[in-house]
Amino acid sequence: MRSKILAIGAICAALMSLAACGKTGAAAGSAGVEHVAFMMPDQTATRYDKFDRPQFTAALKALCSKCQVDYYNASNDAQTQQAQFESALSKGAKAVVISAVDGKGAQAMVAEAKSQSVPVVAYDRYIAGANAYISYDNEKVGELQGQGLLDAMSARGTLQGNVFMINGSPTDPNAADFKSGAMKVLTGKVHIVFSHDTTNWDPTDAQNALEQALQRYGTKNIGGVLAAADGVAEASVAALKSAGVNPMPPLTGQDAELTAVQRIVAGEQTLTIFKEAKPEAQGAAQMTNALLTGGKPETSTTFENVPAVLLKPVLVNSGNIAQTVVQAGYYTREEICTAQFAPACKAAGL
Ligand code: BGC
Numbered sequence: 149m150r151s152k153i154l155a156i157g158a159i160c161a162a163l164m165s166l167a168a169c170g171k172t173g174a175a176a177g178s179a180g181v182e183h184v185a186f187m188m189p190d191q192t193a194t195r196y197d198k199f200d201r202p203q204f205t206a207a208l209k210a211l212c213s214k215c216q217v218d219y220y221n222a223s224n225d226a227q228t229q230q231a232q233f234e235s236a237l238s239k240g241a242k243a244v245v246i247s248a249v250d251g252k253g254a255q256a257m258v259a260e261a262k263s264q265s266v267p268v269v270a271y272d273r274y275i276a277g278a279n280a281y282i283s284y285d286n287e288k289v290g291e292l293q294g295q296g297l298l299d300a301m302s303a304r305g306t307l308q309g310n311v312f313m314i315n316g317s318p319t320d321p322n323a324a325d326f327k328s329g330a331m332k333v334l335t336g337k338v339h340i341v342f343s344h345d346t347t348n349w350d351p352t353d354a355q356n357a358l359e360q361a362l363q364r365y366g367t368k369n370i371g372g373v374l375a376a377a378d379g380v381a382e383a384s385v386a387a388l389k390s391a392g393v394n395p396m397p398p399l400t401g402q403d404a405e406l407t408a409v410q411r412i413v414a415g416e417q418t419l420t421i422f423k424e425a426k427p428e429a430q431g432a433a434q435m436t437n438a439l440l441t442g443g444k445p446e447t448s449t450t451f452e453n454v455p456a457v458l459l460k461p462v463l464v465n466s467g468n469i470a471q472t473v474v475q476a477g478y479y480t481r482e483e484i485c486t487a488q489f490a491p492a493c494k495a496a497g498l
Contacts, residue, residue, distance in 0.1 A: 182215045184208060184436055185236035187246040189273070189320075190224040192349055192379045195403055195425060196247070197221065199478075200271075203429035204245065211437040224348045226250040226319065233257050237264060243436050245269040249348070251321035267439035271432050274321045274452070280435040280445040281456040284423040286322045290329020292463045293374060293400040296419040298333060300398035301372045309371025309397075312361055313343040314354050314384050316376040326376045326402070334374070341365050346376075351383035358387035367391050372398035378408035378420055385416055404464055404473050409484055412466050413492045419465040422472050431457045466496050474498075 186204050188196035205217045218236060222229035226249040236244060237260070244261055248254035251273055258268045258277040270278035301307050311334070316323030323345065334340065342365065344357040358373070370393065375381035381401035388396060395415065401408045402421040411417035435445035447455035464472045473479055485493035 180214060182212065182242045182440060183236070183240050184215050184217050184440075185220060185233070185239075185241040185244045185246075186217050186271075187220040187222065187229060187232060187236070187244065188271075189222050189229065189247045189249045190349060191221055192224065192351060193377065193403055194405055199425035200247075200429055203425045204433055207426075207430040207433035208436060211433055212440065215437075215440070222249050224249060224317075224350070226253055229254075230257065233260075237261065237266065241266060243267050243269070243440055245271050245432055245436055246275070247271045247273045248275050248320075250319040251275055252319070267436075269432050269435045269439070269445075270454070272322070272428065274454070276452060276454070278454055279439055280447060281451050281454045282428055282431045282435065283322070283451075283456070283458055284428070284461045285458040286325035287329040287332075289322075289402060289421050289423070289461045290326040290331075291333055292329075292421055292461060293326065293376070293402065293419070294330035294333030296463055296465065297330075297372050297374050297398055297400050298337060300418045301338065304398055306371040306397060307338065309339070309369045310341040310365050311338045311371045312358060312365075312373045312384075313340060314358055314373065314375045314380045315343065315345045316380070317347065317349045318345045320349070323376060330374055338371055346380055349377065349379060351379050354380040354383035355387045358384050359390060362387060362391040362393075367393050370397045372400075372418075374400050376400075377402040378405040378417075379403075381408060381411070381417055381420075385411065404478060406479055406483060409464070409469060409473060409479065410486075410489050412464070412469065413484065413489050413496050413498065415466075415492070419463055422462045422464045422476075422478075423459070424462075424476050424478075426476075427459055431459075469496070469498055 201219050208215050220232040229249045254275045258275055261268045267279040270281040272283045274281055315327050342361040346354045373384050375384045378401040398418045400419055404420045404422040408420045438445045447457050449456050
C-alpha cells in the first residue's frame with residue numbers, strides 16, 4: 149500500500165507541479181488537464197445531450213488532447229445554469245461554452261468569467277459580451293418556417309384560415325429571431341389570430357395555450373400552426389388531437405428530432421428545420437481552442453459586435469428526408485421506419 153502511494157507521489161512529481169497534486173477539487177483543477185465547461189440549456193430538445201455534446205467533445209479532443217469537457221445541462225432553469233456556471237469556475241474551467249437559458253441574464257456570467265480571464269463562447273444562443281458566438285442563422289430559420297407554412301397552406305387551400313403561432317421562450321434570444329423571420333414572410337399574407345411565447349420552451353405550456361386558443365377560435369377554420377421547434381410542435385399536435393382535429397393542418401417545427409421526422413413521414417407535421425450539430429460543434433471547438441491558446445477564433449461575420457459564425461439551416465419535409473437527416477447520419481432508415489411508420493415510409497419512398 150505504502151509503495152503504491154509513494155509510486156503515485158513520484159508520478160505526480162514527475163508529471164505535474166506538486167502544488168496541484170496536493171490539491172483536491174481546488175480552483176486549479178488537476179494539472180495537465182484543461183477543463184472546458186460545455187453548458188447546455190435543456191433536455192426537452194434531444195439535440196443537446198444526443199448530438200451537441202458528443203460532437204463538441206470529439207471535436208475539442210481532436211484539437212486539444214489535454215482538454216476535458218465537463219458537461220452541464222440546466223434543464224431549462226436559469227438559476228440551475230447559474231449554479232452550474234459557478235461550479236464550473238470553481239472547478240477551474242479554462243473556457244466556458246454556453247447556450248444560455250436566459251440570454252440577457254447570462255451577460256453577468258460573461259462579466260464574471262472575464263474578470264477571471266476565462267473566455268466565453270456563446271453556443272447557439274447569443275450573449276452580449278461573449279468572446280465569440282456560433283449559431284445557425286436564426287432569422288433564416290424563421291423565414292424557412294414561415295415560407296414552408298405558407299406553401300403548405302397554399303397547397304392545402306387553407307390560406308384564408310386562422311393561423312396559430314406557438315413561439316419559443318421569451319428568455320431565449322433565438323426565439324425572437326425565429327418569430328421575426330417568420331413574420332417577415334407571413335405578415336399581410338395570412339390571418340394570425342393567436343401568438344403565444346412559450347415559457348421556457350415548456351411543451352405543457354405550449355399545449356395548454358393552443359388548447360385554449362382552439363376553444364376560443366374553433367377548429368373549423370384552421371389555416372396552419374407555426375410551431376417554433378419540434379418540442380412545441382409535438383405539444384401542438386397533442387392539442388389539435390385533443391380538440392378533435394383530423395387530419396393535422398400545415399404545421400412547422402425545428403431540430404429534426406426523430407419523432408418529428410416520423411410525424412412528417414406520417415403526415416402529422418409538414419416540416420422541420422435541420423441544423424446539423426457537427427459544424428456548429430466543430431466551429432465552437434475551434435473557437436474554444438483558439439481562445440485557450442491565444443489564437444484567433446475563426447469567424448466569418450459579426451453579430452452585434454461579437455465575432456461570429458452563422459450557419460445555414462435546411463428545411464426538411466417528406467420529400468428530402470433521405471438527402472438530409474439520413475445522409476448526414478443523424479438517423480438510419482430503420483430508426484425512422486419502425487413497424488408503426490413502415491407503410492408511411494414506403495409511401496414516402498423512404
Ligand atoms: C435552439 C433550438 C432549440 C430550442 C429549444 C433554441 O435556442 O436554437 O434548436 O429547439 O432552443 O431548446
